[in-house]
Amino acid sequence: MSKVITILPEAARFPAQPGETLLQAAYRYGLSYTVGCREGGCGACLLELVSGEVEYLKTVAQSVLSDQDRARGVCLPCRAVPITDVVIRLNPSDRLKRGYFSDSLARRALKKAGRT
Amino acid sequence: MSVMRLGYLHIRVTNLADAKRFYVDTLGMQVVLEQGKKIYLKCWDEWDHHSLMIEEGGVGVIKLGYKVAKPEDLAYFEKRIEAFGVSTARMSVGETLGVGEGLRFIIPSGHTLELYHHMEFTDTAVGLINPPLFPRNLAGVGVPRLDHCLLKTDNIPLAERFFIEALDFKPAERLVSDLSSDGELLGTWLFCQHKTHDIAFVAGEKGRIHHWGYKLEGWDAIRHAGSILSMDDVSVGYGPEIHGLSRGETIYFFDPAGNRMEVFAGGYETYPDFPTITWTADQLPRAVGYISRELKENHFTVDT
Numbered sequence: 001m002s003k004v005i006t007i008l009p010e011a012a013r014f015p016a017q018p019g020e021t022l023l024q025a026a027y028r029y030g031l032s033y034t035v036g037c038r039e040g041g042c043g044a045c046l047l048e049l050v051s052g053e054v055e056y057l058k059t060v061a062q063s064v065l066s067d068q069d070r071a072r073g074v075c076l077p078c079r080a081v082p083i084t085d086v087v088i089r090l091n092p093s094d095r096l097k098r099g100y101f102s103d104s105l106a107r108r109a110l111k112k113a114g115r116t
Numbered sequence: 117m118s119v120m121r122l123g124y125l126h127i128r129v130t131n132l133a134d135a136k137r138f139y140v141d142t143l144g145m146q147v148v149l150e151q152g153k154k155i156y157l158k159c160w161d162e163w164d165h166h167s168l169m170i171e172e173g174g175v176g177v178i179k180l181g182y183k184v185a186k187p188e189d190l191a192y193f194e195k196r197i198e199a200f201g202v203s204t205a206r207m208s209v210g211e212t213l214g215v216g217e218g219l220r221f222i223i224p225s226g227h228t229l230e231l232y233h234h235m236e237f238t239d240t241a242v243g244l245i246n247p248p249l250f251p252r253n254l255a256g257v258g259v260p261r262l263d264h265c266l267l268k269t270d271n272i273p274l275a276e277r278f279f280i281e282a283l284d285f286k287p288a289e290r291l292v293s294d295l296s297s298d299g300e301l302l303g304t305w306l307f308c309q310h311k312t313h314d315i316a317f318v319a320g321e322k323g324r325i326h327h328w329g330y331k332l333e334g335w336d337a338i339r340h341a342g343s344i345l346s347m348d349d350v351s352v353g354y355g356p357e358i359h360g361l362s363r364g365e366t367i368y369f370f371d372p373a374g375n376r377m378e379v380f381a382g383g384y385e386t387y388p389d390f391p392t393i394t395w396t397a398d399q400l401p402r403a404v405g406y407i408s409r410e411l412k413e414n415h416f417t418v419d420t
């Protein structure tokens with residue numbers, strides 16, 4: 001079953017495809033926020049993992065996301081692949097940018113996945 | 117007595133296989149040697165042993181190598197560097213693969229730099245006898261040469277003074293907060309021969325790297341590079357654009373470990389009497405992107 005990602009505080013909700021990262025999924029719906037290299041190297045996209053579990057299929061440098069960070073509930077969305085439904089929260093200084101079709105695409109995908 | 121150019125960069129990547137695919141298939145560099153968790157690479161128009169070493173484990177820069185013109189330059193610069201108050205260590209032949217005797221020291225910005233005079237000659241991909249214009253089997257972007265790098269440090273005046281006083285570089289362009297007498301130096305772009313710049317520093321966290329650059333032929337080559345980057349789904353950070361600062365045509369992008377690099381074309385030639393150009397911080401958007409005058413908020417904050 002599709003894993004559903006929710007981005008707080010805007011509560012944007014959309015399903016991910018198997019194996020895709022949180023950021024890849026968000027971008028697919030035209031959703032974005034302040035990120036950096038998108039290749040796991042800079043840590044600019046680090047966010048609070050409010051609930052759910054993620055896995056890292058590619059090696060992530062300790063200098064970018066340490067074990068302590070992970071234990072504190074921080075995730076690296078450009079590398080994190082959801083293994084359950086996931087809720088993440090933007091940093092207070094940031095804002096979610098929505099594309100023209102973001103909401104309708106997400107609604108359609110949720111419905112198709114039977115997760116409305 | 118002079119430093120000639122940036123000869124090599126040694127960097128870290130999180131996954132060697134992904135990095136190899138990127139540097140070989142997307143950038144079009146050639147593998148010189150694979151040794152355990154290290155790969156040595158070069159560009160098609162470079163004649164020395166390597167210009168990039170990628171090593172698995174982490175991300176960011178390990179060290180930079182600058183080549184000097186004459187063997188006696190090593191002793192000359194050793195004195196100048198020590199006189200500046202920076203301690204140096206002698207490198208023996210082969211300590212850095214393919215490189216002869218040299219000097220290793222940590223520059224005031226916290227980066228490890230090596231000066232050397234000799235590097236094993238391995239010829240360009242087109243050879244030296246009646247060479248064709250470019251190799252016929254070039255992959256991807258087909259970067260011809262490594263050009264420069266932009267490093268970060270928390271003390272720009274000190275980094276600049278070191279390169280001027282100890283290494284005989286000159287600032288081509290500088291970024292200042294404003295033109296008042298107590299204006300702050302926020303960035304400096306320095307040259308050692310005739311390039312637009314060979315090394316640059318921008319204010320930020322000491323020891324980090326913003327990017328390194330490859331020199332392409334011109335705007336058409338930048339356009340071609342951009343097409344390849346999209347085909348290979350490479351993360352592009354900025355561009356294509358034209359820099360006001362340096363007049364270079366540019367695209368910034370990231371390798372699969374998140375190290376940033378640039379394809380750079382145009383620019384201008386510098387000379388020993390080149391008068392330093394100044395940019396004020398209020399014009400930073402135009403200095404970085406002359407056409408759009410829109411600076412992405414993460415362009416300077418993101419580094420490795």
